[in-house]
Amino acid sequence: MSKIVEGLYYSEDHDWVKVEGGVATIGITDEAQHQLGEIVYVELPEEDDELSAGDVYGVVESVKAASDSHSPVSGKVVEINEELDDNPGALNEDPYGNWIVKVELSDESEVEKLMDAKKYEEFCAK
Numbered sequence: 001m002s003k004i005v006e007g008l009y010y011s012e013d014h015d016w017v018k019v020e021g022g023v024a025t026i027g028i029t030d031e032a033q034h035q036l037g038e039i040v041y042v043e044l045p046e047e048d049d050e051l052s053a054g055d056v057y058g059v060v061e062s063v064k065a066a067s068d069s070h071s072p073v074s075g076k077v078v079e080i081n082e083e084l085d086d087n088p089g090a091l092n093e094d095p096y097g098n099w100i101v102k103v104e105l106s107d108e109s110e111v112e113k114l115m116d117a118k119k120y121e122e123f124c125a126k
Contacts, residue, residue, distance in 0.1 A: 002029065002030040002034055002124060003030040003096070004029070004030070004031075004117050004121050004124075005096050005117065006117045007117070008096075009111050009114035009116065010029065010116070010117070010119070010120035010123075011072035011114055011115070012115075012123065013032075013070045013072070015027065015028060015029065015069070016029050016095075017072050017073060017111060018099075019105070019108070022105050022108065023078060023102055023103065023105065024073045024075065024111070025099045025101075025102050026072065026073075026099060026100055026103060027091070027095060027096065027098060027099040027100050028060060028095055029096075029120075030095050030096070031124050032060075032067075033091055033092050033095045036060060036062040036064060036065060037063055037065075038063045038064075038089065038092060039060060039061070039062045039088045039089055039091045039092050040062060040063060040088055041059075041060075041088050042059070042084040042085070042091070042100065043058045043059040043060075043061075044058050044080045044082070044085075044100065044101065045057045045077050045080060045101060046077065047077050047080060048076060048077060049077040050076055050077075051071040051073075051075060051077065052071070052074045053071060053072060053073055053074045055070065055071050056070055056071075057069055057070070057077070057101060060100075061088075069100065071103065072110075072111075072114055073105055073110045073111060074103075074105070074106045074107055074110060075103040075104045075106045076103065076104045077101055077103055078103065079102040080101050080102075081098065081099055081100055081101065083098075084098070084100065
């Protein structure tokens with residue numbers, strides 16, 4: 001069974017979100033990295049990109065498939081994890097310790113539409 005971390009929010013696209021001081025840190029879940037397999041490339045957005053919830057902000061490519069990354073929240077990209085350019089496999093090694101993008105939230109209430117750990121676990125079990 002995939003690892004699920006308490007205290008984070010989760011999307012149906014298998015992204016996790018951690019909110020601190022109006023900034024959402026976003027990454028892919030353990031479930032996502034298991035489904036993808038060995039990750040070989042991560043396409044990142046640009047800083048200052050404006051995202052709406054559901055927008056594609058990047059691509060995660062594995063030896064099996066390429067998967068669009070959809071933003072679970074709206075806001076402005078304030079930081080990207082450039083380490084993934086050199087080491088995309090870090091998402092396989094520690095999906096919760098290696099984030100992809102940080103977004104300054106334009107509407108904090110959007111996170112309430114996401115799942116908590118318990119609901120996400122039930123979602124993955126389906």
